[in-house]
């Protein structure tokens with residue numbers, strides 16, 4: 001079978017996994033939230049029907065609930081390449097998990113300690129750290145280099161001191177789409193004796209996650225943008241987690257991870273449903289070239305590889321169209337390469353407010369969006385606040401080339 005033909009077959013399989021895609025809408029607001037897998041919906045209903053009870057009791061239904069949760073956490077550990085399931089902390093959102101992390105870290109910092117945040121990040125990885133200023137922590141900002149439109153290590157080097165304890169940065173910007181070299185930055189930060197907290201939300205839907213290869217201390221992402229339910233995951237190194245304060249009930253001990261970071265427990269049905277995401281990747285990977293007999297992790301990596309290749313293919317015409325269009329400026333790199341950027345494409349118009357465009361594509365049932373996307377510091381820094389931020393079309397692997405061409409035709413009419 002020809003490569004393109006095989007890819008069409010894979011895309012057919014992919015689209016068949018998402019019931020929402022049967023609608024007449026074209027979904028290109030995926031960086032805001034992807035649509036869920038059918039198996040995520042089914043698992044949520046199955047859990048709530050078959051074992052909606054408290055965990056930890058001796059009766060059979062409770063044991064079944066526990067076993068389902070454990071299986072899902074195992075799957076998420078494989079998905080992220082965590083060292084063990086205990087490193088997986090579940091929560092309702094990335095914002096909530098980073099907030100918890102900052103609370104758990106607060107008592108471990110002393111006046112004069114320093115934290116570095118960026119002006120590229122979503123507020124989720126900025127606001128919780130800024131709040132620590134009230135206890136005498138200094139927070140410095142690593143700024144986007146306006147020439148390269150990247151976070152440059154030289155600029156970070158200027159900010160690092162012997163008091164720097166933590167560097168918080170994004171793996172990929174949800175506005176610019178650019179991907180930062182997480183392993184290189186992490187190595188540099190570790191050499192200076194500090195830890196990293198990485199926002200992987202905008203990266204995770206497009207590539208495999210490998211917390212061990214990157215050696216990150218804390219890595220956080222949202223499952224509702226990775227085809228799952230409204231849940232998020234923080235993967236933390238066990239020794240780091242054990243050293244943080246318990247923010248759950250007082251009787252939890254330092255080594256009770258992840259429980260000491262999950263006050264009130266977790267959303268059981270959605271956590272169970274989260275386990276369907278790695279399962280889907282594994283099936284997709286088997287179709288997308290994983291060797292016969294490959295294990296789940298290898299199949300997940302193969303699936304993510306197919307996703308990047310397909311995304312690179314479909315984002316190319318969109319970037320070419322916008323780049324060639326007079327009066328339009330891409331905010332981010334015009335390169336389609338998946339090693340450089342995600343298929344999250346932002347642009348502005350010379351003569352029009354960003355808010356004026358999405359209502360026009362709405363009429364054609366193409367869902368895109370405008371705004372600052374909770375990265376208002378970046379939008380302000382780029383001088384785009386006055387025009388209501390950027391217009392953003394964010395693609396994922398279930399989008400098709402036909403859908404992208406539909407968007408281009410509509411933009412061609414209205415821009």
Ligand SMILES: Cc1ncc(COP(=O)(O)O)c(C=O)c1O
Pocket residue numbers: 031032092093094095096122124125170172173174199201202221222232374
């Ligand atoms: C890059 C990035 N980080 C963090 C978040 C916050 O995620 P959550 O809604 O799970 O708090 C978002 C949400 O849009 C995001 O795009």
